[in-house]
Amino acid sequence: MIGCRPAWLLILVLSALPLVGAADVIKKSGSGICHDPQSPWYEVVKNYQGFRTLKACTQSGGRLPKGASATQEEIKAQVYSRAHYGNGWADDDGDCQNTRHELLVERSTAPVRFKDESKCTVVFGRWISPFTNQVIQDARQLDADHLVPLSWSWQRGASEWSVEKREAFANDPSNVLIVESSLNRSKSDKGPDEWLPPEGRCGYTARFTRIVLKYRLQPKPDESARIKEILEQCRG
Known part of the structure; x- marks a missing residue:
């Protein structure tokens, strides 16, 4: 036994x-x-x-x-999970350039250089950061930053959207800025009530508000009050 x-x-x-x-x-x-x-x-x-x-x-x-x-x-x-908004940056037209690299090409103020002949990956160009007004030429120093962060949107209405709408939101050019990686990390998932860039604060907050209205997101009352206060100061 x-x-x-x-x-x-x-x-x-x-x-x-x-x-x-x-x-x-x-x-x-x-x-x-x-x-x-x-x-x-x-x-x-x-x-x-x-x-x-x-x-x-x-x-x-x-x-x-x-x-x-x-x-x-x-x-x-x-x-919240990034996967709720699709599998990273999309390549809807199938040209091998995802949303990030298409925006790097579009927003460079000089012809860009690619990693190789496939022209999928941008490595150099000339970009003016909307967060600092600094000129940056090395794409490795830049992030494609969601102006209205994905996790911020999830908690304010996006959790009830369809998968297709969340993917469209994550790849909407009007909601993506090309900025310094370090500042993107600093911003993280904060709204204007908690974080503002060193430069261009009024434009940043106004554009944030337009995206919120476009997608009918629902900020918390204290967030709305602070954003309204910032915009009033800008108008003054």
């Missing part, structure tokens, strides 16, 4: 483990998409990480398939 005990223990342990192959498992594919049994691609996905709920899958960094939406209860329970 003593010699059989390890086998019985193994059976008990295995019976207590979640059934990763069960029919109700949520499949997180290698590309980070969460498929529930209603997904048309559910049976196609063979290599996956299993979760018991969509909430658990999306909180791990996964995202829903295009056109799918979670229930309101699931949305409210989710925490």
Whole structure:
């Protein structure tokens, strides 16, 4: 009997483990998409990480398939994840330049230089920072910064948007600035009530407000009051 005990223990342990192959498992594919049994691609996905709920899958960094939406209860329970806004910068026209590099080309005041002949990655140009008015020529010193931060928007209405609308918001050129990486880190996910750039504060706050109105985001009352105060000071 003593010699059989390890086998019985193994059976008990295995019976207590979640059934990763069960029919109700949520499949997180290698590309980070969460498929529930209603997904048309559910049976196609063979290599996956299993979760018991969509909430658990999306909180791990996964995202829903295009056109799918979670229930309101699931949305409210989710925490912010960059994956809710698509898989990084988009390349909608398929020319290998994502939103960041297209804006680097568009906003450079001199012809840009690319990393190689593919012309996918910008390395040099001439940009004037809207945060400092400084001229910067090395693209490695710059970030494509969301004027209205994604996590800020998530907490003020974007959690209820469709996946497509969040992806459009994240890649909307009017909501992206080319700025110094160090200042982008300093700003983080703050609004104008908590952070303002060294230069161009009035324009920055006015543009922030236009994006908020465009997407019908809902700042908290104290945030709205502070933003209104800044704009009034600018007009004065």
